Amino acid sequence: MPRKTKASKKTQKAAAAPIDVIDIDDDCEGGDAGASKTFPIQCSALRKSGHVMMKGQPCKIVEMSTSQPGKHGHAKVHIVGIDIFTGKKYEDFCPSTHTMSVPHVKREDYQVIGVWDECVNLLDNKGISRGDIRLPEGELGTQIKTRFEAEEELMVTLMTSMDRDMICGLKKLPK
Known part of the structure; x- marks a missing residue:
């Protein structure tokens, strides 16, 4: 006769527990494909008249300039962008080796x-x-x-x- 261990008693209790029924219709109403609205790109690869996310808003780049690297730092990129929906102007400084988000437009x-x-x-x-x-x-x-x-x-x-x-x-x- 097989001997009952503590582990086998736990699996018997788990098997006896009621199974929750999931209503699939509730889960599918507001779903999407999960595609990202942005993609990452290195700051040095951005170009004028391209797009970038600045302060959480999609912006068109109207001006870019790169500073020389300092003694202990990276080269910095100064970006000026205009919000594509409101026309508001944004400015940002970013090390050239860091990544920024680019919106899908x-x-x-x-x-x-x-x-x-x-x-x-x-x-x-x-x-x-x-x-x-x-x-x-x-x-x-x-x-x-x-x-x-x-x-x-x-x-x-x-x-x-x-x-x-x-x-x-x-x-x-x-x-």
Whole structure:
């Protein structure tokens, strides 16, 4: 007859415990693919007119300069960037050997199919419409509104980064 040990008694108790049932529908509602919104790059590899994250905001690099390394330090890179959504100016110093985050910035063209108070209804080349885009402020927004009311067929360029969208360009729809 086999001898019962303390370990075998523990496994018998664990096997007797009730199993929790997981409702899969609750877990899948707000999921994403887990892709990162940024990627790392060495500071010395950044270039003017590229993009970089500065103070948590996606910025376009408008000015860069590199200082000479000191007696005990690294060469420092001075970066000036403009927020791609708000236009606010940011400055940062970073050792040239350190890494910085670069946002994924995507630009797509959409056809304008409707303009309401503060929103624009857009249609992509696959036939999918979007109505959640705000009309940009300033001259670009007034141009979109007046040209749409004049029944011109318009294309806008939508810039997407860090889960934010903004219309950044306007052109006439090609025939």
